Structures are given as C-alpha cells and as structure tokens.
Amino acid sequence: EREISVWRYLEYLPVKDESKIVSLCEGGTPLYRCKNLEKELGIKELYVKNEGANPTGSFKDRGMTVGVTRANELGVEVVGCASTGNTSASLAAYSARSGKKCIVLLPEGKVALGKLAQAMFYGAKVIQVKGNFDDALDMVKQLAKEKLIYLLNSINPFRLEGQKTIAFEICDQLNWQVPDRVIVPVGNAGNISAIWKGFKEFEMTGIIDELPKMTGIQADGAKPIVEAFKKKAKEIIPYKNPETIATAIRIGNPVNAPKALDAIYSSNGYAESVTDEEIIEAQKLLARREGIFVEPASASSIAGLKKLLDEGIIDKDERIVCITTGHGLKDPDAAIRVSEEPIKIECDMEILKKLLKEL
Numbered sequence: 001e002r003e004i005s006v007w008r009y010l011e012y013l014p015v016k017d018e019s020k021i022v023s024l025c026e027g028g029t030p031l032y033r034c035k036n037l038e039k040e041l042g043i044k045e046l047y048v049k050n051e052g053a054n055p056t057g058s059f060k061d062r063g064m065t066v067g068v069t070r071a072n073e074l075g076v077e078v079v080g081c082a083s084t085g086n087t088s089a090s091l092a093a094y095s096a097r098s099g100k101k102c103i104v105l106l107p108e109g110k111v112a113l114g115k116l117a118q119a120m121f122y123g124a125k126v127i128q129v130k131g132n133f134d135d136a137l138d139m140v141k142q143l144a145k146e147k148l149i150y151l152l153n154s155i156n157p158f159r160l161e162g163q164k165t166i167a168f169e170i171c172d173q174l175n176w177q178v179p180d181r182v183i184v185p186v187g188n189a190g191n192i193s194a195i196w197k198g199f200k201e202f203e204m205t206g207i208i209d210e211l212p213k214m215t216g217i218q219a220d221g222a223k224p225i226v227e228a229f230k231k232k233a234k235e236i237i238p239y240k241n242p243e244t245i246a247t248a249i250r251i252g253n254p255v256n257a258p259k260a261l262d263a264i265y266s267s268n269g270y271a272e273s274v275t276d277e278e279i280i281e282a283q284k285l286l287a288r289r290e291g292i293f294v295e296p297a298s299a300s301s302i303a304g305l306k307k308l309l310d311e312g313i314i315d316k317d318e319r320i321v322c323i324t325t326g327h328g329l330k331d332p333d334a335a336i337r338v339s340e341e342p343i344k345i346e347c348d349m350e351i352l353k354k355l356l357k358e359l
C-alpha cells in the first residue's frame with residue numbers, strides 16, 4: 001500500500017514503528033488540468049487537486065492515517081473528535097480499521113447526510129450536540145484533557161503531518177514546477193497550514209526552490225481568518241454564530257488560525273470570502289465544465305479564484321492549483337436543492353423524443 005498512499009513520503013512522516021501504520025490507501029488523488037475553466041475564466045493554467053477521491057471522500061484521510069497510526073503507537077483504545085462531518089467520517093473509518101473505539105460529536109442538524117451515514121455506518125458512537133461545531137470542539141478538548149480520549153481534531157499535529165502530503169503530491173504531479181498560487185477552502189484552518197508546511201519542507205530539503213502564495217477562502221458568514229487578514233492582524237476575533245450552507249466550513253473559532261495566518265503572510269498570499277450563492281455557482285461550474293463533483297465547501301476555492309480574478313488580485317498568467325476538499329456525494333441534499341427537478345413522463349416515446357430535442 002505504500003506506493004500509492006500518503007506513506008510513499010514515509011521519510012517526511014513522524015512514525016517510529018511502520019508495523020503500526022493504519023492505511024486505507026489514502027492520497028494519490030488526481031490533479032486535473034482544467035482547460036474548459038481556463039477558457040471560461042480567461043486564465044493560463046488551472047489545476048484542481050481533487051481530495052474527494054480519497055477513501056472516505058475528503059482530505060481528512062491523509063491526516064487520519066498519520067493520527068490514528070500515532071494512536072496505535074501510543075496504544076490508545078479510544079479516539080474522538082468534534083466535526084462538521086468529514087473529520088468524523090474519516091476518524092470512524094480509520095478507528096474501525098485499527099480496532100479502536102470512536103466517539104464523534106456533531107453539531108445537531110448541521111451535518112451533511114453522506115457524512116452522518118459514514119460516521120454511523122463505520123460504527124462510531126455518534127453524539128449530536130445542541131450547539132455548533134465550536135461548542136462540540138470545546139467538549140472533546142475537555143475529554144482529552146481528562147485523558148478519556150485521544151483527540152484527533154486538527155489541533156493534533158499528527159493530523160497536519162498527513163495533510164502536508166497534498167503539497168508533496170502537487171510538486172510530484174507538476175514535475176516540480178511549483179504553482180504560483182494554491183487556493184484552499186478554510187474552516188478550522190488546519191489544511192492550509194499543513195499544505196504550506198509541506199511546501200516548506202520540500203524547499204528545505206532541496207526538492208523545490210520556489211514557494212506558492214497560499215490563498216485561503218472562507219464563507220461570508222464564517223470568515224474570522226479573512227477579517228484578521230484584511231486588518232493584517234495576527235489574532236482572529238471568533239464568530240459566535242457562524243452561518244453558511246457550506247456546512248463543512250461553518251466554523252467560528254478556527255483552532256489553527258495562528259498557523260494559517262502565518263502561512264498566508266509568509267507566502268505573500270491572500271484571504272478572501274465568498275457568498276453562499278458564489279459557492280453554489282462555482283460548485284455547478286466545476287461539475288458542468290470539468291466533470292468534477294464536489295461538496296459546497298470544496299467549491300469555495302473555485303468561487304474564491306473567480307472573485308480574486310475579478311478583483312485583480314490574481315494574475316491571469318499564474319499557475320494555479322485549487323484544492324477541492326470533499327466529494328459532492330457527501331451532501332446530496334445540497335446538490336439536489338440547487339438543481340433542476342427530474343422530468344416525470346409516461347412510457348411514451350413521442351414525449352421522450354420531444355424532450356431529447358430540447359437538450
């Protein structure tokens with residue numbers, strides 16, 4: 001499994017005992033060249049790194065393979081997390097594979113169907129908290145403080161160690177032509193921090209000699225990092241009630257804010273927010289122009305690209321990689337809600353042929 005998984009970068013990963021590795025062949029995700037979108041947006045070079053192609057359908061698998069391996073090395077029996085959905089789905093899968101007990105806390109009523117089904121079906125103890133993600137995170141942090149669980153939110157550095165392999169793969173897939181810019185959807189801000197760390201490590205070890213501008217995109221109703229960036233601040237002011245249809249990034253108090261702001265400032269990057277409508281438009285554009293189906297939060301990187309091109313922040317000649325972070329099947333309700341109703345007909349060939357003409 002080593003060849004195609006995150007573990008092909010073993011030398012860069014913090015594991016002592018390889019026999020303890022827990023893997024579902026995560027990583028090795030496609031980096032799609034998007035020529036139709038290049039034409040549509042008038043840009044030279046656009047790639048989409050589709051993390052929805054991971055075993056449980058999001059980039060979280062990269063972090064969990066390393067985090068749960070660490071739990072294995074420590075002989076931990078119970079793992080846990082708070083989650084907007086994808087972290088819980090991934091932790092449930094990796095803890096099942098390694099025979100551990102798993103407890104996940106989700107914000108009641110705000111978790112996409114596919115993710116809830118995964119956490120339940122992999123056998124985790126699924127708790128719905130009458131509050132938001134940040135409230136749930138406070139509770140699991142308390143459990144960890146009392147040594148009742150091993151916490152695997154992205155506050156756990158082993159998670160970021162796995163996720164930094166996104167940067168390694170982008171370099172390998174682009175034959176070490178480093179992108180000018182990498183655009184990442186930002187919620188708890190672990191992923192943008194991890195990807196930056198990956199590029200820095202490849203630079204420090206002489207694999208690459210340039211670094212991309214790290215560009216974080218948040219939803220208008222949950223943008224503490226964007227607001228800090230616009231004020232060139234080092235600290236965020238948390239949102240009490242974050243709100244967006246992109247439920248994966250409906251996070252008000254990102255635990256990795258300092259690391260994410262450092263990644264954006266040090267890389268001379270940027271942070272911008274987009275509306276829910278812009279996210280849905282981008283989600284449709286990516287599916288209907290390039291055949292890539294992602295959940296709403298993932299599409300915020302494409303929505304952010306469009307907005308920053310319009311604002312003249314991003315140059316049309318840049319080599320750009322947008323990270324799409326979760327598969328569209330994670331949130332089927334969101335996709336159906338914004339799509340044309342299916343047409344119901346009798347078994348009548350005339351009617352069918354008439355509809356065919358309207359294609």
Ligand SMILES: Cc1ncc(COP(=O)(O)O)c(/C=C/C(=O)C(=O)O)c1O
Nearest residue numbers: 083084086087187188189190191325326
């Ligand atoms: C599809 C998708 N896109 C982007 C993000 C934001 O990444 P971070 O900025 O590293 O948090 C998430 C995060 C989800 C959780 O935080 C969780 O599952 O608890 C996501 O699922």
